[in-house]
Amino acid sequence: RGIAPDIIFLLFAWPGFAYLLRRARDKRYVACTAMGLVGLVCLIFYVPSPVDYVPLLRNLFLIYRVPLLLTIFMSLAMAYGMLILAKGRPLKKATIPVLITAIAAFSFFSMGAVKNASDVPDFRTPNDGQRRYFTVAELSAFSFVQEELPQRIPIYSDYHARRYFVGRPAHVITHPDIGYIEEGYLLLRTGELEDRWLIFRGRTLYLGAERYRYNLEGMDPADNILEYLALEDRVYANETTQIYIVRSALSEPQEL
Numbered sequence: 001r002g003i004a005p006d007i008i009f010l011l012f013a014w015p016g017f018a019y020l021l022r023r024a025r026d027k028r029y030v031a032c033t034a035m036g037l038v039g040l041v042c043l044i045f046y047v048p049s050p051v052d053y054v055p056l057l058r059n060l061f062l063i064y065r066v067p068l069l070l071t072i073f074m075s076l077a078m079a080y081g082m083l084i085l086a087k088g089r090p091l092k093k094a095t096i097p098v099l100i101t102a103i104a105a106f107s108f109f110s111m112g113a114v115k116n117a118s119d120v121p122d123f124r125t126p127n128d129g130q131r132r133y134f135t136v137a138e139l140s141a142f143s144f145v146q147e148e149l150p151q152r153i154p155i156y157s158d159y160h161a162r163r164y165f166v167g168r169p170a171h172v173i174t175h176p177d178i179g180y181i182e183e184g185y186l187l188l189r190t191g192e193l194e195d196r197w198l199i200f201r202g203r204t205l206y207l208g209a210e211r212y213r214y215n216l217e218g219m220d221p222a223d224n225i226l227e228y229l230a231l232e233d234r235v236y237a238n239e240t241t242q243i244y245i246v247r248s249a250l251s252e253p254q255e256l
Contacts, residue, residue, distance in 0.1 A: 006047050008102055009078060013039075016081030032076065039073030046070050134164070138189055141241035149185055149235075149243075156246075157187040159199035159211055172201040176214070176225040181246045188225070191240025 020036030023029040045066040154169035162170045197215035236243035
């Protein structure tokens with residue numbers, strides 16, 4: 001989301017929270033009040049806050065996924081806030097058009113937010129603009145891996161693609177020079193790499209591993225992963241994805 005949707009959300013959510021708290025003693029509103037209280041307590045995880053800037057919390061507890069779980073509570077509070085404003089006597093005549101305008105603005109800014117419209121170059125920023133889904137071509141390459149390549153041979157790819165492969169050895173690329181890979185297949189989403197970037201993983205002494213954005217713009221040739229790949233090692237290719245077998249893996253013939 002962007003800043004504008006958060007502002008519109010809070011505009012309606014605060015009256016909703018206040019209404020639910022006032023109804024706390026009414027047995028008819030027990031369930032709604034409980035959900036509203038959960039939303040109020042967890043509001044710090046839903047809207048931008050200092051918590052977002054603590055890498056340990058983000059990576060260890062995966063708090064960046066919490067907003068999805070809290071959506072139902074926040075929607076309830078926002079709905080009650082709209083209801084209160086719509087029933088307000090002083091502004092009753094003007095409230096309905098205002099609500100319609102606010103909902104339209106919320107929808108527009110949500111659709112135009114960086115994360116929701118990253119396919120449009122004008123909406124991208126240097127900090128956040130990665131595509132949030134796999135294309136048909138990428139899914140076709142993933143199906144080739146699952147159906148045609150030996151299960152025992154590990155797959156090396158970027159952070160997001162690696163998470164697709166469950167039930168077989170899969171690793172995140174740690175360095176553009178793939179000489180460190182002893183045996184495996186390398187799946188490279190070249191379309192995403194050329195258009196934006198890919199998430200690779202670096203070695204670190206801290207918890208987990210450090211992820212970084214790998215892109216080709218202004219890159220030293222020695223750090224270009226494409227320079228370490230040979231055409232004769234390619235086992236699959238389409239318009240956006242290529243799969244290579246690592247040279248050392250050729251020591252034993254593999255049946256595709």
